[in-house]
Amino acid sequence: MNAPSLPRSDTGPLHELVHSGCAPTFLAALHEALRHHPAPDPPDPTGRDARLTARLRQLTRALPRARDLFRSPAQLATLIAWSAAAEPALCMTVINHSVLGLGSLICLAPDHGPLREQFETLETARAKCSYLVTEIGQSNSHLATRTVAEFDAQTREFILTTPDQGAVKFSSTAAHGIPRVGVALARLVVEGDDCGVFPFLVELSDASGPRPGVEMTGPVELSALPLDYAYVCFTGVRLPWEHWLRDDATIGPDGAFHEPLGSPDRRLARTLCVGQALWATLPAAAAALARQAGVAAVRYARRRRTQGRLAPGTPLLDYRSQQHAVLGAMADAFALTCAAARALELWTASRSAQRKGYPDGTDPIGFAPWSAVSRPLSAYKAHSIREAARITALCQRHCGFAGFLDANRLASYRGFLEAFEPAGGDSQLICYDLGRALADEVTAPSSDDVTPLPPLQDPQWWPTLLRRHTQELTRRLTTRRDAFAAAGHHAKDSFAVWNPLLDEAAELGSAYAARLAADDVTRTLTAITDPETRSRLDPLAALHGALAARRHAGSLLAAGTLAPADLDELPQVTDLLCDAVLPHLRWLEDAFALPSDVVPAPLGAEDYNQALAQTLTWKHGAMS
Template identity: 50%
Template sequence: MPVSVHMFPGQGDFPVQVLSRAAARDGALRRALRAVYEEIDASAGAGALPSPAALLLGADPPGGRELARGPVGLQQVAHYGAAVAWQRVLAARYGPPDALLAVSFGELAALTAAGAWTVGAGARAAYGLAGVLARTPGGLTLIGCGEARAAELAARAGGGRVAVGCVNSPRECVLGGPPDRLAAVEGLAAAEGLSAVRLHLPFGSHHPELGRQRGEFEEVLRGGPPIGPTAVPVYSAVAGRRYTPADDLAARVADCLVRPAHLPRVLALLAAHGHTDYREAGPGSALGRNAADCLRGTGARVHGTGEEDSERGQRTVTTDRTLDELLHGRHHPGRLPCLHRALARYPYRVAEAAAEREPYLYRRLRALLRALPAAADLHADPDGLAAALAWAAVADPRLGMTVVTQSVLGQGSLLRLAGARKGVAPELGAVDAGDLRIGYLVTEAGRASSHLGAGTVAEFRPERREFVLRTAEEADVKFGGVPQYPGPRGAVVIARAVDAAGRAGGVFAFLVRLADHDGPRPGVALSPPVPVGALPLSYHRVRFDGVRVPEAHWLRDDADLDADGRLHDPRTPEDRLRRTLAVGQDLWGVLPTALAALARQSAVLAVRHSRHRETRAALAPGTPLLAHRSQQRALLGALADAFALSCAAARARELLAAARESDAAGAESGFAPWAAVSRPLSAYKAHCADEAERIIAECQRRCGHAGLADGNRLAGYHGFARSFDPAGGDSRLIRYDLGRALLAEAGPGGPPPVPADLGDPGWWPAVLARHQHTLTDWLRRATAERARGGATPFEVWNPLLDRAAELGAAYAARLAAEDLPRALAALPPDGATDALAHLAALRAADRTAGALLRHRTLAPGELAGLENALERGYDRLLPHLEQVERAFAFPDDIVLPEGSPDGFPEGFPDGPAREGRPEGPNAPSGRGFPE
């Protein structure tokens, strides 16, 4: 019989909008929240605060930032009440828990749920805590590494004042300390390829320097109602054990300010005591994910939380990840079949003429939109957004690009940046329904790096409370995708704001209506379509001449205009640009999943084509192409490289989810704002686009003329991947900026040692760590030498930009290399995935051997066994080929051309493909190429 635990998260995980959406769908949760918040209001223990029920359960609930800007204590009391209410619903649905687990100040809600406090007494403690925290200095940084390495980084860069505050899992910690010292640690972590994100909490915690604040909080607790005995066992991550009747609970709770919280340790204790089922009491998911990581291998079950509990029933998050979850993400069981049905409804058509292409794409888009959740829900789920993009791109790369511009960038900007969501709610709904199509216009045709200084101007007119959009010069004309299909069309346009006093502000996004059923709207001039053969969509140059944009369609974020039309922006121009372009973070988090899907499908199609295409070569007439070792090296290698790309894509989704749970302060921008928006995600974007383009191009070459046929989509897949070299943040600029940022923040110390065995999973990541260190040292010496001569920054960097790009590329490759062993650790043991990962690492080393030797990262002797190891790697993968095909292939009815059940047009011989072919919607196709 399961022995259950309810887990209470700390202050850092309170997704307010997730709570509001869950309450809107779940009557029991809504009633529990209202009851708890009414108890808090009636107790008068939480001070003179607005009622959380009126705010969070009203028609227009606030976001997390808005709630945080409210009176001191409002956020803490709302969080406390939500956890108590959520736990009541869990107990009602799944039975009372056998134990409670408290992490950090989740202890307040846990003790209330255990019966040690009344709801009002716990709220009084939460309110008192908020008052103490408001006077508490410091900050907190989430870092992607284990406890030992986090402590080492803190010691090296923290000046003795940064401490490990929370150990969340074997691969994640929280550091606490003064903000300037945390910044130094973050820089060192980034230089070593680790993710480091400043939490959006304006106070420190779990730090030994906070003894005075600990004393103040203990006085608050002793001044309120006494903490009684617990009716349910309470385990504390701070105490590292179960509380006993002998504990002074006021002192132990106050310890949360000065002592670290160690989740793995207390979970190991719970598992040893026989607890098997774990549920998170709250709308977040971070605690559940960390618990699953800590409990891997114990047989325990960590059940999904957040909206999953309330919207569609319970979903179990197992402590191990399946290969399907790695490739496609974690979803409700009905999500991917729903996508499949929507995309299979309209078979793929080449449709060369725009008059045919546009209606066809519009029908496919409408079918896809009906299968997807509303935009707000889709964007709240990185796995879901990534799957929608990946499946759409595999079915039709043109449809995939439409999803990028409309759903990811367009709607993403509205959701992220609209000051008041209700101002753009009609447009969001219209896009969801397919009644309005929108794009994203940032590029200006006449200037390089136009995103850094938008020439398009939006001038505010206070008398009508609207902006007037103008294209100031010919070079400022926007260029991007604008649908030709008749009907309402719009775009999120990036422009520089000018207030009523004529003062230029920062770069903002504006929602602009471009056309309706009668054509372009007044002031909008669209050029004739600009042909782009690699990805045939409707691209236009767009000029604005006095286009009126209502103030509600200014995506102002946290800026404002006063009654006189004067712009008030709390951010610097550089930070405003970073915020406006932060929607790129969403794209970088989900695009790698689509690129990996295209690479996998291309490799599968090429393998099948080679298996069934006979050769007339004199060496062995009648043998299939795939029997030839040269073809095996290319295509087995493509499968392995696509697997490595899929591991990197899964990590990018995880990083996007983590970034959304916190709002890190932006780093300083360098050559471009991309690294400042998100260093690791921008690196993944550049790396994955290059890798996908390389893999798909090799698959095309290995298929001869068949690889060029439009019906097979390989040309479209290649065009999609290639387009993201300049699109979505220019990859070369990203590498330049990564190199500059890594050089500026490089800390002391050397790289880790490289294992001698090429078969060691840590060999390739260690080689790249050493290579990054070597490149950093060289570039540091080169820039210092040029700067000593009094050179300007341009003169210093101009001859070194390619070396900076090389360093940025090495950093990105290192992140991806570390994802291979990380993914294998989460997957069940399997010969196929082990062989794929091993071969992918060896192939990456082989491709970069020249650079490794040239820079003396490795000596020739250290690569002596590489060729033989590669040959053994191909032999090791070959027996698993059909298993890998089945796992990688997308359903036939979305990847085969219209009217061609096995990929061949009428009149060409079938060959042996039909014999023994699996059946069903997810069965791999026997062939995929017209001859």
């Protein structure tokens, strides 16, 4: 077995950051499981499903079992990151199966003993697991789950039912002869009483098709992230007691329901606790895709020569506009890598500090449940997915036609990231709730941050500026909220008050998430003691801040956080920082790029034209 072709000897500290500090033995096993799979998806969904299932089984054989991965968040995050770069559809399969499906069993089954057989089947991928949460008939269906699991006191079973067409579930779970198991969220009803939303383990299909009482549509195609999607509904499916993933709730012998958490909202946040595992690991995938896109765009720009009349034969990388884009992509990917490390750190700490590893959440449920599950981790999810999607789209554009070829992976990366804008917790709803929660915490006007701004070329400039900006946006939103409430004699948390303020709440929520990520860059740099590494990363971090300020100039100017004169300096500073990053570009590529047999995209090869030609089938016309 070949070890990963990384890192170069002097990329050590950055290599540790990029790969979450995982041991070389784990990286080598992951490399071996993912290498040499360049084949595109078959057009037949059945063939695609079989191929993805085979790859999932290969991963389960090569790596620790899911329960052990959950005890090692760094390994789980690295698995998600590498599989995303290797093939986004495989990553989504791993997320659905291991993080959300098996994760629900791991975290919410109080005793794993009764589910020993199910664990064995799923941890070896003899059956695939799907997470069934979304219902198609209404927005924010998580807050009003209508699928019902009615308790039968005589048999101590549950009867799972889809009440009408609007409660039909949607997930990547089509039946192609491969056994399927689902973790379905349903409203528990005991003696006619609504007892809140819980997950239930359901056998969906076997080699013959859907199980009795389960109805599934044929494949519903989604080209942005090609998987085996389907609509699913239930008609009186009987589930045994142990298939209720009840956490610490129970139903006594007398049929009385006992809920230690005390409220349906707290139960919903607890039921969705696997969202924390997703949000803690998904930023690693987003950062990995941003890094791969940045490396591909840099290498393309270095060897691609333009024939423009100003400078015929000049490499694209010599153009300032190209530098701003592709070096900026590398800088922004570094910032996302820092944020991913912090998200993982927060999840690891919460698992040690909180009951059973997951806090119940402190924010009230508002537009969506996500902030109540975890405010910072939901912020990391929204920020990392949006930033990585922007970076990937930018790299696509700056690679021209090559950026859009399927063989070069950027299109599939972008599809994965854009699919996660609404999936895994809708990013816009997260930002609404973040902004609302931040405004609601303000009980008195706070003094403005008077910390002087460092020089523009200092990595601290952008985090310091964002702290000021977030503070000002909070003050403005709070003032407008109070004015709307007073004018209409409404409660501060009413729909009438917040409805006209949603855009401003989202702006604040986005700024808060960006501030977390900016602070993570500072935290990462501070922890690096090697002066040579710091000298290479400082200008990269500063370039991230300068370009971010240019992108968000409108918001910064409108809030008065920046003056026009400050913006006037940014183009010149950006050029100086690009000049400081260029000498270390090969070093960054070595640290960022995954092995070429894990990501066999021609765009990342040193000779793109030759690498692309090797993927093509040529037909030769007969000579007369």
